[in-house]
Amino acid sequence: MGAVTTITQDKLNEYLKLSGMANLPSKVKATFLELAGLHGLNPFKNEIYLLPFETYNPNTRQKETQYTIITGYQTFIKKANQTGKLTGWKAEILKDGQNIIGAKVTIWRKDWEHPFVWEVDFEEFARKKKDGSLMGNWATMPGFMIRKVAIAQAFRLCFEGEVDMHGLYEEAEVDKMKDEAIDAEIEEKQDIKKEFANYLLNNSIPKQALKQFSEYAKEAGFDLTDDKVKQKLLDDKESLNRLIENFLDSVLEAEETA
Known part of the structure; x- marks a missing residue:
């Protein structure tokens, strides 16, 4: 040895x-x-x-x-x-x-x-x-x-x-x-993207307006290209719902003034 x-x-x-x-x-x-x-x-x-x-x-x-x-x-x-x-x-x-x-x-x-x-x-x-x-x-x-x-x-x-x-x-x-x-990381990120998109679609954001919503969210301080931001909003539904409501109000206001 x-x-x-x-x-x-x-x-x-x-x-x-x-x-x-x-x-x-x-x-x-x-x-x-x-x-x-x-x-x-x-x-x-x-x-x-x-x-x-x-x-x-x-x-x-x-x-x-x-x-x-x-x-x-x-x-x-x-x-x-x-x-x-x-x-x-x-x-x-x-x-x-x-x-x-x-x-x-x-x-x-x-x-x-x-x-x-x-x-x-x-x-x-x-x-x-x-x-x-x-x-x-x-x-x-x-x-x-x-x-x-x-x-x-x-x-x-x-x-x-x-x-x-x-x-x-x-x-x-x-x-x-x-x-x-x-x-595992890729799968998790795909799940977050899918969950976030489905939540928007189920809360009055039409598919054709998803890009517009992302631009609006960015101006409001939420960069939706970052999955961590999406996850934080999904965890804080109150903030997400408020963002959606404000976006829909802005769209309605733009249509009324058009």
Whole structure:
């Protein structure tokens, strides 16, 4: 078994500063330090690193930065080897004809009569564009990417009793999370637009007058190109109804003076 790397608080802060993450939340920083030290992983050698990505909170309707602690799939194999109980393993790409549908990992342990077998589904993890085509590394080396996912998950599960690898992930495992966060935000914004338009239509604003209403609202201090403004008005129906009434009065007054 190799020597365990000691990651000090000073070294961690140096790494985070160089990585542009000096203002990391204290809880995330503490977890990162704990896992790096526990597993002897050196962030300066890219053995462990933080992956920040934006998520969308539908309750607050705000973007939030989340962090996932990433390591290479080789780390999971290394930690399993250090237990002295790993006899062997193999990883296979699963195909249906020429199409990759997943990956399977088989692990043999000295203390188990039967091998541990784990399979992952390609569609569950592959990153795709809106048109359904694969993107990034999932397009150029799909077999390698799904194989990494299967290896990381299999070793983490097979040796969870001996090695605590909870909280460590291979980047390929979380690729899709970033897209799901973006999709959630887009869907939320579309819902706000639809809800706002329907409210206007149901309160005497004809479809052909929606653009005119937006211009009137802007003059009144409400920029309806901003979904946050729309949401605030939907949450404050009294202000929205007053804006609608004033708009309708202005339209009626303009018709009478015409």
